Amino acid sequence: xxxxLEKGLNAFKEVIDAPIASYFSSCxxxxxxxxxxxxxxxxxxxxxxxxxxxxxxxxxxxxxxxLLGKLGKMLGLTKPVTxxxxxxxxxxxxxxxxxxxxxxxxxxxxxxxxYMIRKMREGMAASGHAPEDLxxxxxxxxxxxxxxxxxxxxxxxxxxxxxxxxxxxxxxxxEGADYLVLMSSMEIINFPEYLSALSRIFKQxxxxxxxxxxxxxxxNSGIQIGASDLAREIVGRIVVAAERLKVKCVISPxxxxxxxxxxxxGPNLMGKPFGFEVKHILEVLDELHTxxxxxxxxxxxxxxxxxxxCQISRRGGVVEQPRRLLGAxxxxxxxxPDAGVMNWCCGGGGGVxxxxxxxxxxxxxFKVKKRQIETxxxxxxxxxxxxxxxxxxxxxxxxxxxxxxxxxxxLLVDYxxxxx
Amino acid sequence: xxxxxxxTFARGSALNWALIVFAAGIVLRLFEILGLGRxxxxxxxxxxxxxxxxRTIFSRTLPPPGMLKREPVTYFGGYVxxxxxFIAIFFFAPHIEFFRGMxxxxxxxxxxxxxxxxVVAAIVALGALLAHRLNNKVKRMLSGLGDYIAWTxxxxxxxxxxxAYHHLFVEYTLMLTLHLFSVELLLVLxxxxxxxxxxxxxxxxxxxxxxxxxxxxAS
Numbered sequence: 225x226x227x228x229l230e231k232g233l234n235a236f237k238e239v240i241d242a243p244i245a246s247y248f249s250s251c252x253x254x255x256x257x258x259x260x261x262x263x264x265x266x267x268x269x270x271x272x273x274x275x276x277x278x279x280x281x282x283x284x285x286x287x288x289x290x291l292l293g294k295l296g297k298m299l300g301l302t303k304p305v306t307x308x309x310x311x312x313x314x315x316x317x318x319x320x321x322x323x324x325x326x327x328x329x330x331x332x333x334x335x336x337x338x339y340m341i342r343k344m345r346e347g348m349a350a351s352g353h354a355p356e357d358l359x360x361x362x363x364x365x366x367x368x369x370x371x372x373x374x375x376x377x378x379x380x381x382x383x384x385x386x387x388x389x390x391x392x393x394x395x396x397x398x399e400g401a402d403y404l405v406l407m408s409s410m411e412i413i414n415f416p417e418y419l420s421a422l423s424r425i426f427k428q429x430x431x432x433x434x435x436x437x438x439x440x441x442x443x444n445s446g447i448q449i450g451a452s453d454l455a456r457e458i459v460g461r462i463v464v465a466a467e468r469l470k471v472k473c474v475i476s477p478x479x480x481x482x483x484x485x486x487x488x489x490g491p492n493l494m495g496k497p498f499g500f501e502v503k504h505i506l507e508v509l510d511e512l513h514t515x516x517x518x519x520x521x522x523x524x525x526x527x528x529x530x531x532x533x534c535q536i537s538r539r540g541g542v543v544e545q546p547r548r549l550l551g552a553x554x555x556x557x558x559x560x561p562d563a564g565v566m567n568w569c570c571g572g573g574g575g576v577x578x579x580x581x582x583x584x585x586x587x588x589x590f591k592v593k594k595r596q597i598e599t600x601x602x603x604x605x606x607x608x609x610x611x612x613x614x615x616x617x618x619x620x621x622x623x624x625x626x627x628x629x630x631x632x633x634x635l636l637v638d639y640x641x642x643x644x
Numbered sequence: 645x646x647x648x649x650x651x652t653f654a655r656g657s658a659l660n661w662a663l664i665v666f667a668a669g670i671v672l673r674l675f676e677i678l679g680l681g682r683x684x685x686x687x688x689x690x691x692x693x694x695x696x697x698x699r700t701i702f703s704r705t706l707p708p709p710g711m712l713k714r715e716p717v718t719y720f721g722g723y724v725x726x727x728x729x730f731i732a733i734f735f736f737a738p739h740i741e742f743f744r745g746m747x748x749x750x751x752x753x754x755x756x757x758x759x760x761x762x763v764v765a766a767i768v769a770l771g772a773l774l775a776h777r778l779n780n781k782v783k784r785m786l787s788g789l790g791d792y793i794a795w796t797x798x799x800x801x802x803x804x805x806x807x808a809y810h811h812l813f814v815e816y817t818l819m820l821t822l823h824l825f826s827v828e829l830l831l832v833l834x835x836x837x838x839x840x841x842x843x844x845x846x847x848x849x850x851x852x853x854x855x856x857x858x859x860x861x862a863s
Contacts (some may be wrong), residue, residue, distance in 0.1 A: 240680060241680050241681060241682040241683070242677055242678050242679075242680045242681055242682045242847075242851075243682055243848070243851040243855075244680075245676065245677040245680050246677050246844050246847040246848040246851060247848050247851075249673065249677055249840055249841065249844040249847075249848070250840075250841040250844040250845045250847075250848040251838065251841070252838050252841050253783065253786040253787055253791055253838065254718055254722070254783070255718075255780065255782035255783045255786055256711065256715055256718060258782040259711060259714045259715055260711075264782070268781075270781040270782045270784075270785040271785070273782050273785065273786065275786065276785065276786060289676060289680065290673075290676055291672060291676070292836050328852065328856075329708060329856075330707075330708050330711055331704075331852070332704055332705075332707075332722070333704070333841055333844075333845040333848050333849065334700060334701075334704050334845065334848040334849030334850070334851065334852035334853070335848055335852070336851065336852045336855055339855065487687065488687045488859065489687070490687065491686035491687045491688070492683065492685065492686050492687060494686075495686070496686060497686045497687075497688060498688070501688075537861075538861060539859065539861075540859060540861075541690050541859040541860030541861050543861075562709075562710065565861055565862075566708065566709065566710075
């Protein structure tokens with residue numbers, strides 16, 4: 225057995241806990257999870273059945289943590305997990321799973337398959353079976369500070385641009401601010417309007433906020449690739465900055481997995497509860513709007529729909545907030561079929577969009593989103609995740625669909641009452 | 645050995661041993677699962693929702709929106725089979741007598757004709773589920789020897805029970821003996837096959853509900 229395989233198998237053993245043991249014990253091989261998976265749904269290939277993606281982890285559980293499995297292993301009756309098998313499974317675990325969590329909602333015995341995929345990736349990464357692109361992104365996140373290689377000067381350039389455009393100062397490293405604002409690489413590079421919108425909204429609401437030079441990046445490749453030690457290092461930067469600046473709340477940007485990383489995994493990675501709150505930007509905007517601290521005037525007349533990013537709605541519980549906000553600014557808001565916690569993934573979550581090898585499959589899986597959008601008959605799609613946004617823009621272009629994709633924060637600012 | 649001797653053995657030592665293996669197996673398997681424990685979740689829950697795990701134990705019995713249409717055979721077959729089996733085990737008068745003899749507990753039975761119909765429905769549903777397993781690409785791929793053993797071990801008590809009740813094919817005492825042996829086989833296999841979901845699904849559903857509940861999502 226190679227040293228890396230041994231490391232991977234040890235990681236498998238380490239991540240198996242009571243929930244995972246109960247999930248594998250309960251599976252009756254009904255295959256219903258396949259019906260919930262966009263990759264199976266759009267290709268019809270049974271290998272994309274979610275529970276099947278966990279087969280190596282299941283065998284390690286059986287051989288190591290059940291009496292019968294141990295006996296079978298002793299007698300040489302069980303099939304050991306090999307490097308070749310993990311190589312075969314790598315595309316199933318990374319390319320064809322966006323960790324969207326839809327399967328976890330439909331499993332009749334309650335298996336949280338997404339939880340297991342997240343855990344399984346720890347062993348895959350440790351055994352050297354993670355996609356090259358994700359390895360690169362994680363390395364950049366750890367060494368440079370951002371998976372896309374963005375450094376603080378790039379953020380500064382955007383800050384200057386925003387300040388020139390809005391005539392509002394963007395606070396940096398302001399101790400005692402209420403909120404620490406994080407961004408995703410995608411927003412820094414592709415969607416600078418996010419920071420501009422925030423500046424205007426926060427000025428109007430009288431919110432005390434700041435950016436941190438050493439913790440501007442919210443995304444966390446560590447949780448996508450399945451390397452908790454690296455994920456901890458990346459989250460740790462935010463925690464250190466939030467504690468140093470004594471903020472009351474950290475705002476996760478319009479990015480799905482970043483929210484999971486800091487809000488739900490963060491305290492567990494750090495091994496301590498946070499002394500500050502973590503909120504998604506939509507939660508903050510909804511609170512400000514409900515409290516009357518931001519007001520809107522007029523409504524968008526375009527028919528539009530909202531795409532629920534999986535990590536924000538299904539895996540994050542932010543479902544009503546975008547609908548309340550859209551209710552205030554959209555005249556003709558139309559729900560997609562399966563909207564809310566059962567929404568279909570854009571296909572690019574969980575590191576899939578960062579994995580160039582997965583692109584053809586991702587575009588194939590996008591067909592379900594295409595149908596959802598077509599049902600609503602709109603040409604404007606609103607969302608709250610920069611990754612979903614870029615993935616959907618690519619998908620829409622691929623299928624020659626004329627649909628604009630916009631972030632909810634920037635849409636809100638178009639109707640913001642300012643200076644009153 | 646006469647049929648009566650065989651029946652005595654089936655009702656005596658064989659049943660006792662099967663029950664011992666069943667009980668010990670259940671305890672062992674529960675220990676294997678719960679003994680692994682889980683780390684406390686240090687992320688602040690969105691809302692205090694202490695009942696979400698318990699609610700999911702019940703709510704997962706119902707299909708999520710749209711799923712019934714996608715997989716009608718699995719859902720309807722599953723409901724009919726489980727319900728029919730439940731009625732046969734717990735509401736057939738001779739079975740209640742058996743439980744009374746063992747535990748002292750008893751309850752009202754359902755009319756034999758109704759139980760009989762439930763058994764027929766369960767047998768038909770189980771047959772349909774097997775056919776679906778063999779024809780559906782996903783199910784066929786997921787299925788191994790264990791799935792077919794579990795199917796057989798579940799079907800045999802239903803079939804033998806039905807045949808004993810209707811005095812079909814084989815002399816009654818022998819058929820009743822075969823019915824008891826088939827139940828004993830089921831008891832012995834249950835903790836060590838996927839049939840253990842009878843117990844573990846309460847744990848897995850609870851964990852799922854707790855996980856989603858902490859995030860403010862009803863699962």
